[in-house]
Amino acid sequence: MRTSQLYAPTLREVPAEAEVISHKLMLRAGMIRKAAGGLYTYLPLAWRTIKKIEQIIREEMDSAGGQEIAMPIVQPSELWKETGRWEVYGDEMFRVNDRHGREFCLGPTHEEMVTSIVRDEVRSYKQLPLMLYQIQNKYRDEIRPRFGLMRGREFIMKDLYSFDKDEEGMRVSYKKMYDAYTNIFTRCGLTFRPVEADNGAIGGGGSHEFTVLADAGESSIAYCEKCDYAASDEKAELKAIHAVQEEALPLEKVATPGTKTIALLADYLKIPVEKTIKAVAYQTETDEVVLAFVRGDHEVNEVKVLNSVGAIALRMADEAAIRAVGGEPGFMSPVGIKKGTKIVADATVMEMVNAVAGANEADAHYKNVTPKRDFGEVIVTDIRLVQEGDPCPRCGAPLKMTRGIEAGQVFMLGTKYSEALHATFLDESGKEKPLVMGCYGIGVGRTMAAAIEQNNDKDGIIWPRAIAPFEVVVVPVNAKVPEQLELAEKIYGELKAAGVDVLLDDRKERAGVKFKDCDLIGYPLRITVGPKAVEEGTIELRVRKTGETFNETKETYLAKAREILKTL
RNA sequence: CGGGGCAUAGCUCAAUUUGGUAGAGCACCUGCUUUGGGAGCAGGGGGUCGCAGGUUCAAAUCCUGUUGCUCCGACCA
Numbered sequence: 222m223r224t225s226q227l228y229a230p231t232l233r234e235v236p237a238e239a240e241v242i243s244h245k246l247m248l249r250a251g252m253i254r255k256a257a258g259g260l261y262t263y264l265p266l267a268w269r270t271i272k273k274i275e276q277i278i279r280e281e282m283d284s285a286g287g288q289e290i291a292m293p294i295v296q297p298s299e300l301w302k303e304t305g306r307w308e309v310y311g312d313e314m315f316r317v318n319d320r321h322g323r324e325f326c327l328g329p330t331h332e333e334m335v336t337s338i339v340r341d342e343v344r345s346y347k348q349l350p351l352m353l354y355q356i357q358n359k360y361r362d363e364i365r366p367r368f369g370l371m372r373g374r375e376f377i378m379k380d381l382y383s384f385d386k387d388e389e390g391m392r393v394s395y396k397k398m399y400d401a402y403t404n405i406f407t408r409c410g411l412t413f414r415p416v417e418a419d420n421g422a423i424g425g426g427g428s429h430e431f432t433v434l435a436d437a438g439e440s441s442i443a444y445c446e447k448c449d450y451a452a453s454d455e456k457a458e459l460k461a462i463h464a465v466q467e468e469a470l471p472l473e474k475v476a477t478p479g480t481k482t483i484a485l486l487a488d489y490l491k492i493p494v495e496k497t498i499k500a501v502a503y504q505t506e507t508d509e510v511v512l513a514f515v516r517g518d519h520e521v522n523e524v525k526v527l528n529s530v531g532a533i534a535l536r537m538a539d540e541a542a543i544r545a546v547g548g549e550p551g552f553m554s555p556v557g558i559k560k561g562t563k564i565v566a567d568a569t570v571m572e573m574v575n576a577v578a579g580a581n582e583a584d585a586h587y588k589n590v591t592p593k594r595d596f597g598e599v600i601v602t603d604i605r606l607v608q609e610g611d612p613c614p615r616c617g618a619p620l621k622m623t624r625g626i627e628a629g630q631v632f633m634l635g636t637k638y639s640e641a642l643h644a645t646f647l648d649e650s651g652k653e654k655p656l657v658m659g660c661y662g663i664g665v666g667r668t669m670a671a672a673i674e675q676n677n678d679k680d681g682i683i684w685p686r687a688i689a690p691f692e693v694v695v696v697p698v699n700a701k702v703p704e705q706l707e708l709a710e711k712i713y714g715e716l717k718a719a720g721v722d723v724l725l726d727d728r729k730e731r732a733g734v735k736f737k738d739c740d741l742i743g744y745p746l747r748i749t750v751g752p753k754a755v756e757e758g759t760i761e762l763r764v765r766k767t768g769e770t771f772n773e774t775k776e777t778y779l780a781k782a783r784e785i786l787k788t789l
Numbered sequence: 790c791g792g793g794g795c796a797u798a799g800c801u802c803a804a805u806u807u808g809g810u811a812g813a814g815c816a817c818c819u820g821c822u823u824u825g826g827g828a829g830c831a832g833g834g835g836g837u838c839g840c841a842g843g844u845u846c847a848a849a850u851c852c853u854g855u856u857g858c859u860c861c862g863a864c865c866a
Contacts, residue, residue, distance in 0.1 A: 233815065233827065234801045238859065258858070313865080330866065364790085364864050372865080423866040439865085536863075630866080662866080698825050733826040740826085751825060761825095 222691070224726040224735075229266050231738050241437045243673035244369030246682050250742045252690075259366025259374030263666075266742060269690040270669050271377065275356050277408050277687065278379050278663060281401040287352040287381050292334045294358060298324035300333040304641040309422070309533060315360045315374075327360035332423075332638050332660060335382045339656065340644030346386045349646065349656070350394055354381035356665065368437070370666040371626065377665040384639075384656045386648060391633055391657040395427070398631050398661040402431050405663065406628065410685025411672055414625065416442045417452040419524050420632055422533070423660070427633035431663075432625035433671035440627045443607045447618035454622070455524040457607035458614040461568035462516075469574050470589040472556070478584040481551035483517040486586065490577060494518040498570055498578040498590065500553035502538035505530070510538055510546050512553065514578075515567040515605055522606040529565050529602050547581055554578035555596045556587060564599040566592060571601050626671040629663040676766075682743030683766050686789040691724040693782060694744040698732045698751035709750040712760070712778070716748075719779060721786070740765065745789045746782060764789070 229251035238255070239245040247253045252267035263271060279289065295317070301307035307314075307326075315327040328334065335353055343351065356379045366374050383394035399415065406413045411433050418430040430453055432442050444451035452458070480486040487494045497517030503526065504510055513526045527535050540550050547559040555564045558581065570576075571592045578590040587595075609622040639645070639655040648654050669688070676683040686692055693716060697709035706727065713725040724744065726735050732751075739747050749761040760778045762771040764785060773781045 230799090231827095232800060236800070237795085237802095240860080255858095310866095332866090361865085365862095367859090421866050428866095534864090632866080660866090696825095701824080731824055731826090731828065733824090733828080735827095736825075737827045749825075753825095 222724050224694075224724060224728050224738075227266075227724070228264060229742065230264075231741055239369065241368045241371065241674070242677055243371065243437070243670040246673055246677060246741070247369060247670070250682060253370065259363055259372070261370060261373060261375075266690040267669070270684070270688050271665055273688045273690075274409060274665050274668055275377075275379070278356065278405055278665070281405045281408075282352075282354050282379070282381055285352070285397045285401040286350075287354045290338075290353050290355055291357065292328070292331055292338070292355055294328050294360070295325050296328045296334055298326065300337055300642070301326065304333055304638060306333070313361050313363065315362050328357075329359055329361045330378075330423075330662075331355065331357075331359075331380055332382065332634070332658075333642065336638045336642045336644050336656075336658070339384055340639070340642055343384065343644070343646055343656070346646055346648050349384055349386045350390050351384040352381055352394060353384075354379060354661075368439075368670070370670045371437075372439070373666065376667070379663040379665060381661045383659040383661070384644075385659075386646065386654070386657065388635070388657055391635070391659050395631060395633055395659050398659065399429060402629050402631060402661070402663070406431055406433070406668075409668060409672060409688050410676075411628070411668075412675060413628065414442065414444065414451055416444070417450075417456050418630060419453065419455045419528070421524075423632055423634070424637045425632050425634035425658075429631050430627050431629035431631075433628045433668070433675060434623060434625045435671060435674040436624050437674050438624040438626040438671075441622060441624055443609075443611070443620045443622050445613035445616060445618055445620055448613060448616040450613050450615045450620075452607075453627075454607050455522065457611075457620070459569075459603050459605045459607060459611055460614055461572050461603075464572045464574055467574050469591040469594060472590065472595060473588045474580050474585055475588050476584060477552075477586045480584075480586070486577065487517065490586075490588075492577060496573075496576050498554060498573065498576050498592075500548075500579060502543050502548065502550075502553065503535040504538045504542055505532040506534045507532075508542070509563065510542050511535065511563045511565060512546075512548065512555065512558065513565045513567075513604055514555065514570050514599075516569050516573065519567065519569065520606040520608070521567075522604055525602070525604040526565055529600055529604060530563055549579065549581050549583055552579035552583060552585060553581060554587065554590065555592075555599055556590065557581045564596070565604055566596060566599045566601050567604045568601055569605065571596070626667060626674065627664075628668045628671050629661070631661045632659060634658040634660055677743075680737075681741035684743045684745055686745045686786055689722075689743065689745050691744050692722040692786055693746045693748060694724045694726055694739050695748045695750065696726045696732075696735050696739065698749060700727050700729045702752075702755070704755045705750055705752070708754055712748060712750060712775075715779060716782070719783075721782065746785055748778065748782065 231251045232249045235245050253261045317325050359378045385391040413433045415429045418428045420428045441454040443457040480489050494517040499517050501513045501521045513521050546562040574591050575589045610619045636655040644656050645653045695713045697705040700706050716723040747763045753759040760773050
């Protein structure tokens with residue numbers, strides 16, 4: 222490929238719409254252009270990288286036993302109604318009607334579709350295990366698309382679905398995928414971490430996120446430096462903290478005017494925040510009120526609350542709903558709440574003695590609240606959000622927190638979808654059983670964005686070799702000088718013949734312009750052909766990542782280029 | 790959905806407050822010079838000022854509505 226033929230419109234200035242580095246650089250490097258919120262065109266450079274990432278994924282999926290298929294993007298509503306997700310998905314689903322008024326959606330994911338394919342054909346345990354995957358566009362009408370390709374409404378995703386005869390088989394498939402994912406992200410040259418994750422709305426039990434470490438990431442993970450524990454902030458388990466035991470004193474109501482927040486309360490009563498109990502009120506999708514309580518200095522982990530009450534969705538409760546169960550916004554505690562109200566208390570709270578909690582009336586709190594004695598019937602479990610320094614649930618060492626981009630996630634689904642869609646088979650004893658499923662996704666565009674977030678400097682992108690749009694760029698310093706262009710052409714030809722993915726920057730631009738573009742786009746290796754090459758035979762190799770240059774000859778440059786590429 | 794901000798040339802922005810024939814830099818085209826880190830000079834092309842109404846002798850500018858984008862929050866398989 223020649224740059225003079227390549228459609229890669231680079232920008233000197235940053236378009237105002239971009240917020241994060243990967244988005245800015247992809248726009249500036251002429252890789253993507255926006256069509257509408259969360260919808261992008263992939264220009265040639267981006268598409269080459271996408272195809273390289275897809276190829277790595279394909280190779281790893283195939284060698285793990287996966288078979289690639291393509292499924293419809295437009296999917297009939299009937300399937301989604303069978304699993305109930307036609308309603309559950311809500312506004313996030315793009316819906317369309319055909320000319321007859323029949324309902325369809327643009328597939329946000331493909332569990333229903335793939336399961337329906339398999340249920341019609343798989344009858345026997347002899348046909349299992351089966352792993353099918355697709356790399357296709359998926360559609361989610363995100364409330365707030367942002368960060369370029371990181372959170373779009375149309376995005377390229379690889380999804381593999383595994384079907385096994387039992388849970389043991391599913392675990393084997395899961396492990397294969399876990400290992401394949403490790404290979405994929407390693408081959409893409411990314412620094413990442415597999416972390417334990419919550420299954421979320423997709424359901425099932427057991428999940429890992431593959432998180433590419435980057436400050437711009439939307440997910441937060443906790444990890445232990447002492448053992449290998451690592452989990453998403455939603456998932457990170459926390460054991461109860463035992464309070465210093467003291468004698469429980471009798472409950473006492475005190476006036477605490479205007480102390481609607483924990484900070485104000487602790488300050489007013491001159492007590493440490495660790496002696497207070499914080500309340501957060503939620504309502505479920507059915508408007509049922511759920512009250513959650515954590516220690517004053519802790520935060521509530523909504524996902525854990527959600528799981529503890531088995532709800533589908535939670536939102537902050539409105540004041541009327543809080544009052545309806547006998548609570549007072551800003552001054553809530555389980556003490557005196559209407560019987561039958563769902564109350565979830567963090568395990569640490571239950572260890573507290575003589576704490577301060579709301580009195581369920583304005584401007585008043587109780588002193589000497591001892592949850593074990595005073596809370597009555599509550600759900601006790603871990604609902605705390607992990608904080609830096611919290612003890613590791615495995616070894617007790619202080620946890621570290623870092624941010625990352627969730628590039629992939631693997632799930633053990635179990636039989637949730639196969640049961641809903643009646644996808645069954647006959648086992649060895651002739652008994653009908655539901656297929657045991659797993660699903661495994663990778664955001665392809667997001668992986669590309671993550672690679673840029675992790676590999677850039679003030680001049681632009683620094684591609685890992687494996688996913689660079691081109692591995693090498695050959696730059697004649699002045700393409701108007703026939704000798705330089707000829708030599709550059711020769712080198713370009715030799716590299717191509719040697720199987721190197723190479724680009725020739727034959728534009729009749731000034732050297733500075735071409736160098737700036739090369740740095741911006743981020744080709745891992747640049748071979749410069751200037752006057753010195755023509756006159757003295759000196760061919761310059763420059764490594765984008767380090768800025769190192771090597772002076773070689775016509776005879777040695779190829780071997781040196783290969784040697785350098787191996788390290789990038 | 791709630792709360793901010795923005796919408797003027799391909800890009801980044803000025804002109805809007807105080808109504809009077811729309812500007813700069815970069816990009817683009819032509820010529821000359823230049824040629825190892827986004828060159829110089831000269832000339833040139835390009836905008837119904839997001840859209841629709843209204844006020845006015847006159848609207849990019851004031852008013853109303855509307856659409857889109859963007860940031861914060863809620864949300865996120």
